[in-house]
Amino acid sequence: MSTSPLNALQRPRRLARQVGLLLGVSVLIGVFLFHVWTGLGQLSERWPTLLWNVYFSFIYAVFIVTSIRATMTVLEARVPLRSRRAVALHVGVLSVATVTAYGLATGFCKVLYASSFSVRWQVLVVTATVTFVVTLVWSAFAYMNSFYQKLREAEAAQYEARLATLRAQINPHFLFNAFNSIAALVRTRPGEAEAVVEDLSDLFRYALQASKDSGMATLGAEVKAVRRYLSVEHARYRDRLIAEINVPEDLRPAPVPSMTVQPLVENAVKHGVGKTREACTVTVTARRMNETLVLRVTDTGPGFDTTDLDAVLNEGSGLANVQERLALFFGEAAQMTLLPQGVEVRLPLQQAAEARSNLPPEMTVAA
Template sequence: MFTDIRNTLPGVRRLGQQIGLMLGVALLIGTFLFHVWTGLGELPERWPTLLWNVYFSLVYTVIIFTSVRVAIAVLRAHVPLRSRRDVALHVGGLSVTTVGAYGLATAFCRVLHPAFSVRWQVLVITATITFMVSLIWSAFSYMGAFYRQLRKAEAARYEARLEALRAQINPHFLFNAFNSIAALVRTRPDEAEMVVEDLSDLFRYTLRASKDDAATLAQEVEAARRYLAVEKARFRDRLTVTIDVPDRLRSVSMPSMTLQPLVENAVKHGVGGTADACTVTVMAEEIDDMLVLRVQDTGPGFSTVDLDDVLDEGTGLANVRERLRLFFGDAARMRLQAQGVELRLPLHDEEASPGGRGAVVEAG
């Protein structure tokens, strides 16, 4: 019961605020009109006139306020604000709504009170005041909506960052890595030490990536290389790694922890999906001013190239796509291939690093 009351209170409070706002506007406009056409000095003798002014102002305010609120709701539902044209449609729609609501309020007052009569000067003044107040109120309403949308996007951004961190600290990966280290300690202590270093550096990068939005392709490739090195200690000759990334593209900026989930997906579904040897390839190239990044494997491959079907399964790919959307908007693309994933990212104006095409690194 108390929970229901607490859930109801914000709505009641908001309704009370809106009613108070309309009463305040009606009192202000009614008093202003009385002052212009009668004079506040006449108030002691002509206070009923003031009340009538406030009353008719309240009728106008309620009708216009309600009409504008409905128009805003309809416009937001059918015309999302994504361009200047959308903004112009909203402004035009609200302007037409305000004028129409003013005419409706005038007709309503004449029908409700046949004796209602007002000079055209009053109509012009009140229409102008109403129009300006409506536009100002609409502007503040849209500013509030934009602020809430910005806060929501910021919250989603940090939630995606935390979710990315959780996704990287995979308990199965840790379990397998520690088992590999335990097995190597007795037979290959030097190799076990290298695996521990790779694992330590990988998690150091993961923790840093949870705080930083962006990383360079070089940093992402190094983190992926260390992850694959740890997995190499587990799968041994069954896993071969090929990294082909040009030096001139290594300074390109991208969301942190973008590449590692892709190679983790390749190891899980590629190497883990077959008993045969498997090669995981990381390659990058520039095509039409876009960074094309591919992570492929020679395992069984995806059962479908429909991205939405794969994302519905709750893979780390959904996390990657969300971070790309937050970082690049609609400019980035993710595409499934039969044997892997392809990303197309804007290059922006990143300066190319000297050295030309990087060497192909092979392990295995």
């Protein structure tokens, strides 16, 4: 199995950080023990003793840290932290492992450095106490970090599940109507039916790509998807559907949540073109206001019966889907406003730009 250059560079750095941490802890413990048993006032006369203390502390640290890490690895694999009993078992086993490692380190030092290593019970008690406290604190932080990582993973999984559910709700809105249009065209206008199938295929390819990535796309890519959607719907409504898209070129690279603009346009088609027998114009506009991207989708149809957004969201429309997506990505920083004949969405450009580095190349193509 090949190793990437990045991993090859990270391993020596990680090892250097770990050795540096062990040395730092060893120096602190060695100085503390020297101060307890000798006194810092005698440092100039007995500095070799301080060096021996630091050296022995380093040996103890290596034994204990290695033992604890190996024990934690085995425990995490065999006894997942899913109950209080499991936590108690982890603590008990780690305590035994610490005492055992301390005994092994003591024996190792005594065998190799019998003349320099003191085994007076007072020294052993103090060093054992200090070691146990340091180990306990280190283990506590390690488990806190483990719980934090698992919490983040659980939140990420919940977020992805909600996002996947929202994506699944978006697609069927126009899929069945598109198939009906294709079925109506395939006998009378097969060439146009083929074009609709291609647009529908491209649209679903974009939606599928959006479902696999970070959930962000460029405004230009969203406009491309909207054009495909309008092309499919034009096969159904014919001349009753007129589309106008006014999105400046300098705003098309702006990052936005993927599959956000299309539901707004779909809503305009449904409540505009779908509720009138006359020609209806669906307009998509975008403008920049300071650090805010203002998206507006309007139609010349009969309009909404109310401008109360909550009342419309409670009906379970596609707007509720978009609202939840915006809340997932931006919280209260994004705003949606219901207009008499359309919808306006405001997104914080600066906050959205932080997610742009995760965009794949195919999601950054401007329309």
